[in-house]
Amino acid sequence: MRSNPFRGFCLPVLFLVLFAVGPVAHAATNLLSNPDFELDTTGWADPFPDSTVISHDTSHDHDEAPGVVGSLKLEVSIDNNAADGPGQCVVVSPSETYLAAGAIFRPTQPAGADTPFPYIQVAYHSDATCTSHTGATVEGYLLGDLVDDWYEIEFETTSVPEAGSAYVRLFSGGTSDPTFTTVYFDNLYLPEPGTNLLATAAGAVLFVLGCLKNRKN
Secondary structure: OOOOOOOOHHHHHHHHHHHHHHHHHHHHOEEEOOOOOOOOOOEEOOOOOOEEEEEEEEOOOOOOOOOOOEEEEEEEEEOOOEEEEOOEEEEOOOOOOEEEEEEEEEEOOOOOOOOOOEOOOOOOOOOOOOOOOEEEEEEEEEEOOOOEEHHHHHHHEEEOOOOOOOEEEEEEEEOOOHHHHHHHEEEEEEOOOOHHHHHHHHHHHHHHHHHHHHHOO
């Protein structure tokens, strides 16, 4: 019977494939700190406290996991088209594609107030501390009249060649009433770019099946 050239080869190669999955999983680490607001809003600075109020809210939670719950409550109290909200600076790589995502809850607003259009903004800076804006900004909106429930948004954004950091900010725009309008944010996500983990894992499974088939021959 002809010897199987795959014998003694599957396990070492499979080990290398699975070993590679570890760094891939790490590469998908969320760049944002405190993205779920389970305990507080630490890490999300509010540069405009005169026009916005941010707070930790335990009555609205997107994932509704057991245990501690919470979201970031953004209240806007100024008559303008786009009230700046809280944000944080993260280090990014130049010319890389990132997937930004998050969950937004827009409750029915008080009588007389417009329905705001909340959104997530990613603004690129050429330094590592978000102090030199390149002019490149990408935004993902929750439009329409969707209210009183959580809605997930996601959008791709490619950093400019000179990017060194990105400022991720939460907005509530479109209000034309000076009274407070309110939106909630939760489960924000900006992962490091990297190989698709699912594709890598699928490749590993196919490799194992091929090895098992060859071992029977």
